[in-house]
Amino acid sequence: MDTHAATSSGPKQADQIPADLLANIDEAVTHYPVSKRSASLPLLHLWQNHFGFIDASGVNWIASRLDLEPINILELVTFYPWFRQEAPGKTIIRVCRTLSCALAGSYDVREKFCKAAGIDPSVSGHHHGPPVSPDGKYSVEFVECLASCGSAPVVLVNNDLHEDVTEADIPNILNQYAS
Numbered sequence: 537m538d539t540h541a542a543t544s545s546g547p548k549q550a551d552q553i554p555a556d557l558l559a560n561i562d563e564a565v566t567h568y569p570v571s572k573r574s575a576s577l578p579l580l581h582l583w584q585n586h587f588g589f590i591d592a593s594g595v596n597w598i599a600s601r602l603d604l605e606p607i608n609i610l611e612l613v614t615f616y617p618w619f620r621q622e623a624p625g626k627t628i629i630r631v632c633r634t635l636s637c638a639l640a641g642s643y644d645v646r647e648k649f650c651k652a653a654g655i656d657p658s659v660s661g662h663h664h665g666p667p668v669s670p671d672g673k674y675s676v677e678f679v680e681c682l683a684s685c686g687s688a689p690v691v692l693v694n695n696d697l698h699e700d701v702t703e704a705d706i707p708n709i710l711n712q713y714a715s
């Protein structure tokens with residue numbers, strides 16, 4: 537993730553599109569000369585990778601860029617759990633909840649991460665974004681299989697994969713990303 541310059545209550549993301557993001561969007565659209573609509577998901581990924589989430593102005597901007605209606609983009613944002621409409625924490629903790637990890641205790645691991653970060657574990661967040669710790673440092677969410685089932689339970693912290701995670705590992709993992 538490049539930046540969290542925009543927040544859900546801050547300036548509109550569409551007013552802050554940097555040149556490199558714009559260039560990447562223009563390039564991505566060229567891959568779909570027959571149907572620009574097919575560029576919807578690539579553009580949403582580019583947008584969220586930059587801003588951390590997709591606000592209403594982002595939905596409208598992407599729709600306009602692809603000659604679509606905003607609902608055509610919003611329905612993707614609300615369908616795919618990966619996309620979020622609110623800002624996550626500075627460090628994003630994604631706990632796998634698919635079978636191998638669930639059997640190895642990932643539901644407990646998520647709850648312990650939440651409690652250690654000061655997050656109410658009963659709040660799932662889902663499409664509006666994962667629950668964020670009061671200090672804004674962490675957000676914790678469930679994700680599906682992270683493709684490392686043999687070392688369950690697995691947790692993705694930002695872009696780092698942590699395997700065989702136990703409750704005892706959690707303070708050390710949080711400390712690694714505390715600054």
Ligand code: FES
Pocket residue numbers: 632633634635636637638680681682683684685688690
């Ligand atoms: S089930 Fe968790 S990594 Fe595959």
